[in-house]
Amino acid sequence: xxxxxxxxxxxxxxxxxxxxxxxxxxxxxxxxxxxxxxxxxxxxxxxxxxxxxxxxxxxxxxxxxxxxxxxxxxxxxxxxxxxxxxxxxxxxxxxxxxxxxxxxxxxxxxxxxxxxxxxxxxxxxxxxxxxxxxxxxxxxxxxxxxxxxxxxxxxxxxxxxxxxxxxxxxxxxxxxxxxxxxxxxxxxxxxxxxxxxxxxxxxxxxxxxxxxxxxxxxxxxxxxxxxxxxxxxxxxxxxxxxxxxxxxxxxxxxxxxxxxxxxxxxxxxxxxxx
DNA sequence: AAAAGATGGTGAC
DNA sequence: TCACCCTCTTTTG
Numbered sequence: 001x002x003x004x005x006x007x008x009x010x011x012x013x014x015x016x017x018x019x020x021x022x023x024x025x026x027x028x029x030x031x032x033x034x035x036x037x038x039x040x041x042x043x044x045x046x047x048x049x050x051x052x053x054x055x056x057x058x059x060x061x062x063x064x065x066x067x068x069x070x071x072x073x074x075x076x077x078x079x080x081x082x083x084x085x086x087x088x089x090x091x092x093x094x095x096x097x098x099x100x101x102x103x104x105x106x107x108x109x110x111x112x113x114x115x116x117x118x119x120x121x122x123x124x125x126x127x128x129x130x131x132x133x134x135x136x137x138x139x140x141x142x143x144x145x146x147x148x149x150x151x152x153x154x155x156x157x158x159x160x161x162x163x164x165x166x167x168x169x170x171x172x173x174x175x176x177x178x179x180x181x182x183x184x185x186x187x188x189x190x191x192x193x194x195x196x197x198x199x200x201x202x203x204x205x206x207x208x209x210x211x212x213x214x215x216x217x218x219x220x221x222x223x224x225x226x227x228x229x230x231x232x233x234x235x236x237x238x239x240x241x242x243x244x245x246x247x248x249x250x251x252x253x254x255x256x257x258x259x260x261x262x263x264x265x266x267x268x269x270x271x272x273x274x
Numbered sequence: 275a276a277a278a279g280a281t282g283g284t285g286a287c
Numbered sequence: 288t289c290a291c292c293c294t295c296t297t298t299t300g
Contacts, residue, residue, distance in 0.1 A: 073282080074282080076283080077294045108293090109292070212281080240281085261288075
């Protein structure tokens with residue numbers, strides 16, 4: 001679940017549930033208890049997402065920006081789920097609740113109280129986010145241009161580009177027909193423009209549906225007479241976790257390889273651009 | 275029943 | 288490059 005689209009979706013959900021409310025903040029598991037007590041009963045301020053980082057703000061008269069923030073990073077296995085108010089089940093690091101709804105945070109990589117200045121410092125280290133309408137793709141392009149790392153590695157580097165994870169990486173490179181091993185410094189400007197524009201188009205759909213669908217109409221299960229994808233690792237995709245199966249476009253076998261400790265999926269025949 | 279693996283990232287070598 | 292974090296699902300025995 002947790003690529004950038006999911007965090008932006010959670011920010012929207014938090015704002016929908018908590019705006020105009022005071023929030024009961026607690027840490028049933030105990031590891032965030034001290035900070036939770038500090039925030040408990042405060043007025044909700046605002047949630048914001050930048051890439052895979054989620055910030056939940058609570059009103060604070062003393063803070064420069066009028067708020068104190070919880071920085072949340074789900075990591076690989078964390079989750080934030082909304083349920084009708086009921087006793088917490090399992091290990092809940094953070095609970096934010098109204099009288100009707102509870103948002104429970106489990107297994108996060110990061111859950112800490114930060115000031116507005118600390119939040120800004122975290123955000124300064126992140127590259128542009130395709131889900132931010134004000135983001136500047138040239139900032140990422142300058143980093144890519146002077147790197148000898150493969151474009152597939154650069155897309156996963158959150159200081160280059162914020163929000164893209166393993167699924168969007170594999171899928172946008174396939175859709176743009178780009179060789180994942182192409183060095184950043186050798187990538188054509190038009191290829192980068194294609195990647196960025198495609199992410200700007202794709203990721204809002206991911207926010208709306210809370211899943212990653214990247215397959216064009218002509219390659220959908222209905223259009224091709226194939227069974228729909230049934231697992232819950234994203235939606236309909238071209239290459240992600242489709243290794244040893246046939247490419248939906250050319251029929252050749254989809255490859256899988258380890259790149260910097262993460263699984264990379266691609267079609268060697270379709271993806272030859274640089 | 276146990277192990278492996280996952281949409282992520284850090285810190286120690 | 289690897290162990291580790293910590294949760295849940297899927298695969299293996």
